[in-house]
Amino acid sequence: MFFYADNMMKFAFCEEFNDDEYDEGYSIMGVGFDSTTSYKSGARYGPKAVREASYNFEQYNLRFDTSVTATSYDIGDVQAVPGNYQETDKMIYNTVNELLEMNLTPITIGGEHTITYGILRALHDYDPDLFENLVVVHLDAHFDMRDEYLGEKCSHASVLRRVHELNPKEIIQIGIRSAEYEEHEYVKACDDITYFSSHQLQKDSGELFDKLNDINSPVYITVDIDVLDPSYAPSVGTPASCGLTPMMLEDIIYVLSSKDVCGLDVVEVASDRVGDLTSVNAAKVIYDFLSLQD
Numbered sequence: 001m002f003f004y005a006d007n008m009m010k011f012a013f014c015e016e017f018n019d020d021e022y023d024e025g026y027s028i029m030g031v032g033f034d035s036t037t038s039y040k041s042g043a044r045y046g047p048k049a050v051r052e053a054s055y056n057f058e059q060y061n062l063r064f065d066t067s068v069t070a071t072s073y074d075i076g077d078v079q080a081v082p083g084n085y086q087e088t089d090k091m092i093y094n095t096v097n098e099l100l101e102m103n104l105t106p107i108t109i110g111g112e113h114t115i116t117y118g119i120l121r122a123l124h125d126y127d128p129d130l131f132e133n134l135v136v137v138h139l140d141a142h143f144d145m146r147d148e149y150l151g152e153k154c155s156h157a158s159v160l161r162r163v164h165e166l167n168p169k170e171i172i173q174i175g176i177r178s179a180e181y182e183e184h185e186y187v188k189a190c191d192d193i194t195y196f197s198s199h200q201l202q203k204d205s206g207e208l209f210d211k212l213n214d215i216n217s218p219v220y221i222t223v224d225i226d227v228l229d230p231s232y233a234p235s236v237g238t239p240a241s242c243g244l245t246p247m248m249l250e251d252i253i254y255v256l257s258s259k260d261v262c263g264l265d266v267v268e269v270a271s272d273r274v275g276d277l278t279s280v281n282a283a284k285v286i287y288d289f290l291s292l293q294d
Contacts, residue, residue: 009048011054012057013059013068025070026072026105027074027075029074029095029099030108032110033110038150045270046111046269050109050271050282053279053282053283054287056283064288070293072107079091089117089121093121100122105263107264107289108263108265112156113156113267114159115265120136120220123220123263132168132169134219136160136219138172139175139224140175140227141243142157142179142226143160143180143184144156145158145160145164164192168192169192172194173187212255219261228249232278264289
């Protein structure tokens, strides 16, 4: 065994997985799928880029005065079928279901945002009672609440609409700054959806943090990295100006990490080179979250 060799095909600080002997903890997996991307393609390379960027961090997290000690395993990538969302979704669903059976909490690296639906559908079917009380916290530049986009019901622009149809307790959307009129009207008409625009947060973020601090239900976190301003995350599928800063994202993850988190995904990373800011900031979301777990 090469004790002093790093494997950049897995996320930093992960332990080797042995399915005959493992502890409860977190399972990191990639899903390199981007077949409904409508602007900048390349999110299929996100899992590799984010893993590589994770080796930029120290095990000690200065911001939180903690170290990454949580048990986590990187199981590799779920097989994706380019151009076939239904088959890819089926494989995501089956993989997540198996992880839940093993008491491993899924952390997923995308890939485009459609992958979130398969993960949450697995959570829904695995534990319907938990899902009834689940709060989905969605960080994104876009609502992703269209009923369909370019004729597709399952698209990166409609994924949260499909999630809403699974009937979680609540969806909290953060950083929104781009929308279609009809989806905005849909969101405003739903009592179980609350949103905070990036412009609102720029003026005053107190209401958001009060809302997050008051959560006393299980939480699923989905982070489209385009929630950040393009100056911090330029390599995304659908960039939108006037976004959040990495520091605010860090503060949000800090609050959510203390909740009963049932899963986390970071999606829409389309980095195509080493050291790209997008993959560094995406890796930091997972790094910060793991730094705050026992």
